[in-house]
Amino acid sequence: MEFFLGVDVSKKTVDICWAEQNLFVKIDNNSSGFRKFRKWCKENSINLQEVFIVLEHTGGYEYRFMQFCESQPIAYKRVPVLEIKQSMGMCRGKSDKADAFRISRYGEEKAKKLQPDGPLDNRFLSLKQLLSLRKKLVRESAGYKNAVGERRHMYQVDDTDILIRISLEKIKANAKYTREIEGEVLALIKSDESMYLNYRIITSIKGIGPVNGWMTIAYTENFTSFPDGRHYAVYVGVIPFEHTSGTSKRGRRRTSNLANKELKQELNQEAKIAIQHDPELKGYAERKLKYKEYGLVLNNVKFKLILRMFSLVKRQEMYVENYRRAA
Structure with missing residues (x-):
């Protein structure tokens, strides 16, 4: 690859830098912004077929830009934030532009080591999001259960108490939503023969339950x-x-x-x-x-x-x- 571009992604904007030529552009994190990026590349004689994008693994904000890269196609690599940060040495100050510049420098220095990511599979993104929401519901229910137990013990009240009644309703609702999410997760895994076979294999091991298998x-x-x-x-x-x-x-x-x-x-x-x-x-x-x-x-x-x-x-x-x- 000839052009190593560093990309710093946020919820609304994308900062892109070509450190070798000290070129920089800030675009919106949407379709119109991506068109602006293509125009910027054309104006600066950057061949998209020879571009290698290096971007931080933010856990969500970068997915729209990754979908754009795959539609072109443009080679890209997601790198953990800490790995890039520790490779920079001593740094003073912080801005989106500076981060994009440092990411581009990282790509140039690690050019021989970096391999492009494979095609984006939205099924695993959906699985992670569903499991994350399930975890939140389970933790929330555990908090309500603890609160109900403490209130009953301290104040000797029954289930007609408004705080206990609302807490129990929340626990019941969360249990319903949790079952719904688990059904969706299992349906998603069953939709792929290889995925479902591997899930059955690992859950056949004593100690590995459904949740750990999904994760x-x-x-x-x-x-x-x-x-x-x-x-x-x-x-x-x-x-x-x-x-x-x-x-x-x-x-x-x-x-x-x-x-x-x-x-x-x-x-x-x-x-x-x-x-x-x-x-x-x-x-x-x-x-x-x-x-x-x-x-x-x-x-x-x-x-x-x-x-x-x-x-x-x-x-x-x-x-x-x-x-x-x-x-």
């Missing part, structure tokens, strides 16, 4: 966005890393905070269930607990569950207890 399908994009289970385990945050420096700092190995905490939290409960109901993992945990803390052992079990999921999906086989492959 794994969504965030691995049906096991296509991670090459193996170890890379996904790093993303989830269950692999410990070394923390040493010379002879003075000898910290123990620990997991990184740069992880998807939501996936890690969901796996936490699944690992506890797996230890209770899977004889192999139960024996493994009991052996480890003799010389390791419970939290470390739980982390090890989460890693084993991830490796099982990726291994079974790769072989396209259901989980079988006490399975031994023939020599």
